[in-house]
Amino acid sequence: MHFRQEIGKWGENLACQYLEKNHYQIIDKNFWCHLGEIDIIAKDLDKKELAFIEVKTRTSLRYGNPAEAVTAKKLRHIKHTIEYFMIRKHLENVAIRVDVIEVLIQKQGYRMNHIRQIL
Numbered sequence: 001m002h003f004r005q006e007i008g009k010w011g012e013n014l015a016c017q018y019l020e021k022n023h024y025q026i027i028d029k030n031f032w033c034h035l036g037e038i039d040i041i042a043k044d045l046d047k048k049e050l051a052f053i054e055v056k057t058r059t060s061l062r063y064g065n066p067a068e069a070v071t072a073k074k075l076r077h078i079k080h081t082i083e084y085f086m087i088r089k090h091l092e093n094v095a096i097r098v099d100v101i102e103v104l105i106q107k108q109g110y111r112m113n114h115i116r117q118i119l
Contacts, residue, residue: 011057011103012039018101018112024051033084036077040101041085049095051116052082057103066102067115075119 016026024042027050031038040053056066078098098119104111
């Protein structure tokens with residue numbers, strides 16, 4: 001596995017730990033179809049919503065905040081992938097949202113920022 005992939009997986013694992021501590025149930029990780037990929041699908045147990053979560057992990061802010069990497073093109077892929085997931089799993093009348101979790105990993109530890117309802 002390449003360094004960037006390792007950092008990404010580490011960020012996703014940290015995001016899952018954060019979500020589970022904050023009343024989310026992880027439904028699926030790295031859901032993939034021909035339309036795209038969703039990093040984490042989790043049920044928000046407090047709000048009774050299904051959250052489709054894009055995790056962006058960085059080791060510096062040289063190129064901006066991690067969430068800035070979620071482009072309009074990436075959001076289109078996420079939207080189509082969600083539609084496919086909902087049809088495939090026969091989910092109707094389920095409240096959904098799209099979130100981004102930013103993970104900034106540095107020598108002294110990491111910071112996490114959960115941005116809800118980006119779409």
